[in-house]
Structure formats: C-alpha cells, structure tokens
Amino acid sequence: MKKYFVEYKPFLVFLASFFGCYILLTFVYQFFLSGFGSSTVDTITQVVAKNSEKVISWFFMRVQSESVVSEPFVRMYFQNQYIVRIVEGCNGISVIILFISFIVAFSGSLKNTLLFIFGGTVLIYILNVLRIAVLIVLMYYFPEKTHLLHGVLFPVIIYGIVFILWVIWVNKFSKYAK
Structure with a gap:
C-alpha cells in the first residue's frame, strides 16, 4: 500500500490541495453569506448587478436594477421591462x-x-459582469x-475561459511547466 502512496503522491497532493482550498474558500464564502440571511441579497451580488447595469447604460439603453428588502435577488429591468433576477449564484464567486x-x-x-490568482479573478469577474449584461439584452x-443562452451558451463560454486560464497556468507558470 505504501508503494501506491509513493507512486501516486503528486496526484494525491493535487487532490488534497484542490479540495482543501475549495472547502476552505467555500466555508469562508458561506460564512460571508450567512450574515445576510435568506431574504436579503448579498453585497457582492448587488455590486455585480450594478456593474452590469453600468455596462448596459454605456450603450445608451434604459436599464435599471432594483433590490427589494425582502427578496434575496436583484431585479433587472431593460427598456422598462422586467427581464431577469440576479441571485447569489450569478455573481461568479463559485x-x-x-x-x-x-x-x-x-x-x-x-x-x-498570487499574481495569476489576482489577474484571473479580475478577468473572471469582468467577464461575468459582461455575461450578465449581454444576457439581459439578449433575453429581452x-x-x-x-x-439556450443562460443554461448552455454562456456557461460554456465562462467555463471555457476558466479552462483556458488553467491550461495557460499549468503550461507556463506552475511547478509542472517545462
């Protein structure tokens, strides 16, 4: 059995590091969310909604976000029509x-x-805001x-970009890069 642990040590270290970090960050994020309760929208989701609203307004289109105290989401109106609600799962943190x-x-x-995490996080955040803005317009x-747009196309795009970032990281910057 020890032979297998030695042989598969890099894979086991990867799994332990990945799941350890994932569980820790998820726990911290859930702790952050617990401060808002189940009937209030969190501040990250509010900021994402406001940034998406700002992006759409750059194109001189009528857009408005609305947070209602008793609702855990932000309502988005485009051209004076209620289009979509932005919930916690839309903010890109996961x-x-x-x-x-x-x-x-x-x-x-x-x-x-640290630099790649910072740069990748900023890129993912910006792409997510753009994703929401484009989705609002297309759904109108x-x-x-x-x-098709929300359930298929845009998840493929965002996860595809994350995958590309991973490939770049592994091939250029990680300790496994040649």
Missing part, C-alpha cells in the same frame, strides 16, 4: 473559488501564483432562447 482552488493545487512560485430580444 467559479472564482473553483479557479483559485485549481491554481493553488498546481501552484508555482508564490509571486506567480430573444426571450424564447433563454434556456
């Missing part, structure tokens, strides 16, 4: 936690690891395509 956990599991030098014009 994707960022997944991204960070992978980078930590395949860590490189401390400086490179193509409401019959909501499932």
Whole structure:
C-alpha cells in the first residue's frame, strides 16, 4: 500500500490541495453569506448587478436594477421591462473559488501564483459582469432562447475561459511547466 502512496503522491497532493482550498474558500464564502440571511441579497451580488447595469447604460439603453428588502435577488429591468433576477449564484464567486482552488493545487512560485490568482479573478469577474449584461439584452430580444443562452451558451463560454486560464497556468507558470 505504501508503494501506491509513493507512486501516486503528486496526484494525491493535487487532490488534497484542490479540495482543501475549495472547502476552505467555500466555508469562508458561506460564512460571508450567512450574515445576510435568506431574504436579503448579498453585497457582492448587488455590486455585480450594478456593474452590469453600468455596462448596459454605456450603450445608451434604459436599464435599471432594483433590490427589494425582502427578496434575496436583484431585479433587472431593460427598456422598462422586467427581464431577469440576479441571485447569489450569478455573481461568479463559485467559479472564482473553483479557479483559485485549481491554481493553488498546481501552484508555482508564490509571486506567480498570487499574481495569476489576482489577474484571473479580475478577468473572471469582468467577464461575468459582461455575461450578465449581454444576457439581459439578449433575453429581452430573444426571450424564447433563454434556456439556450443562460443554461448552455454562456456557461460554456465562462467555463471555457476558466479552462483556458488553467491550461495557460499549468503550461507556463506552475511547478509542472517545462
């Protein structure tokens, strides 16, 4: 049995690092969310909604976000029509936690690891805000395509970009890069 632990040590270290980081960050995030209760929207989701509203307004389109005290989401109105609600799961934090956990599991030098985590987190956040803004506009014009846009196309794009970032990290910056 010891032979297998020695032989598979890199894989086991990866798994322990990944799941340890993922569980820790998820616990911290859940602790953060617990401060808001089940009937209040958290501040990260509010900021994401406001940033998405700002992006749409750059194109001189009428958009408005509305937080109601007793609701755990932000309502988004486009061209004076209620289009979508932004819930906690839309703020991109779960994707960022997944991204960070992978980078930590395949860590490189401390400086490179921290810089890549910071840069990747900022990129994922910006892409998520753009994703929500584009989704709001597309769902206004193509409401019959909501499932395709929200459930298929945009998750493929965001997770695809995260995957590309992982590949870049492993091949260029991690301790496993050649």
